[in-house]
Amino acid sequence: MINQLTLIIGANSGIAKAIALQVQEHKDTGLLLINREQSLATDIDHKPNNQNIAGQINTITVKDYQSSSIEQAVEQIAAYTQAPITRIFICNGILHSDDIKPEKRLEDFDAESFTQVMASNALTPMLWIKKLVPTLSTKSPCKIIVFSARVGSISENRLGGWYSYRASKAALNMMIKTAAIELARRNKNIKLIAFHPGTTDTPLSKPFQNNVPANKLFTCEFVAKQLLSIVDECELDQSASFLDWQGESINW
Ligand SMILES: NC(=O)c1ccc[n+]([C@@H]2O[C@H](COP(=O)([O-])OP(=O)(O)OC[C@H]3O[C@@H](n4cnc5c(N)ncnc54)[C@H](OP(=O)(O)O)[C@@H]3O)[C@@H](O)[C@H]2O)c1
Numbered sequence: 001m002i003n004q005l006t007l008i009i010g011a012n013s014g015i016a017k018a019i020a021l022q023v024q025e026h027k028d029t030g031l032l033l034i035n036r037e038q039s040l041a042t043d044i045d046h047k048p049n050n051q052n053i054a055g056q057i058n059t060i061t062v063k064d065y066q067s068s069s070i071e072q073a074v075e076q077i078a079a080y081t082q083a084p085i086t087r088i089f090i091c092n093g094i095l096h097s098d099d100i101k102p103e104k105r106l107e108d109f110d111a112e113s114f115t116q117v118m119a120s121n122a123l124t125p126m127l128w129i130k131k132l133v134p135t136l137s138t139k140s141p142c143k144i145i146v147f148s149a150r151v152g153s154i155s156e157n158r159l160g161g162w163y164s165y166r167a168s169k170a171a172l173n174m175m176i177k178t179a180a181i182e183l184a185r186r187n188k189n190i191k192l193i194a195f196h197p198g199t200t201d202t203p204l205s206k207p208f209q210n211n212v213p214a215n216k217l218f219t220c221e222f223v224a225k226q227l228l229s230i231v232d233e234c235e236l237d238q239s240a241s242f243l244d245w246q247g248e249s250i251n252w
Pocket residue numbers: 009010011012013014015016034035036065091092093094095119120121124147148149150196197198199200201202203204205
């Protein structure tokens with residue numbers, strides 16, 4: 001019998017898939033995966049678009065993460081909410097692509113790349129939060145986790161470089177902090193967490209893994225397990241937290 005729902009947005013992410021597989025083991029928890037159509041989270045035993053939540057896992061496929069697509073998806077989510085949404089993981093984020101490389105120096109900075117990184121890493125999560133928050137009950141707890149990164153910490157920036165990625169995660173963190181202030185008044189049952197997974201073995205970190213010691217390169221399974229226990233333990237304290245994979249606070 002399902003008595004709570006977990007939403008995973010950006011479910012093609014390596015870490016997202018590991019979270020889904022671990023949540024799937026809890027038969028009292030419904031799972032709703034949201035991702036773009038290009039590659040479904042195939043490792044997971046999901047049901048295709050628009051099926052009712054007779055089973056435990058359902059998927060909503062979005063065309064893209066434009067505001068209108070997010071709005072439509074949130075309308076569809078309403079059809080799955082017989083049980084309260086208790087956890088929302090927003091996993092979206094890019095560091096590089098065929099066209100984008102993280103900057104090593106000022107001359108590498110490029111307006112188009114910056115705009116794309118900002119859109120994926122800061123704007124997309126914010127649009128989801130904007131559309132989802134008004135649909136959440138004020139009576140039951142919900143923890144919203146956005147995937148940030150330690151390099152988004154302004155006060156801990158000692159290495160430099162990666163202008164766009166750093167700026168996008170710093171912008172995301174600021175919006176999470178700001179939203180938590182508003183939500184402390186509007187819905188005390190929502191907790192916002194900006195999460196740093198540590199360097200994790202996914203396509204995002206692949207080109208940068210050479211200099212990472214083996215014991216500092218985490219598997220998605222390990223990070224998902226850590227995150228799920230951090231989320232379980234964290235309190236509804238009407239403030240935003242910026243936490244790493246050990247549950248330790250990071251300076252904003
Ligand atoms: N891996 C690491 O070492 C590491 C370290 C620090 C922080 N993080 C953060 O952790 C999160 C998950 O990363 P991952 O390592 O699991 O990466 P990944 O496997 O490469 O997953 C990429 C994620 O970004 C989404 N995405 C791709 N292009 C997008 C676009 N144009 N607009 C919006 N979303 C887009 C994907 O959504 P779909 O599901 O729709 O494809 C997917 O959720 C990211 O926010 C990343 O910045 C990762």
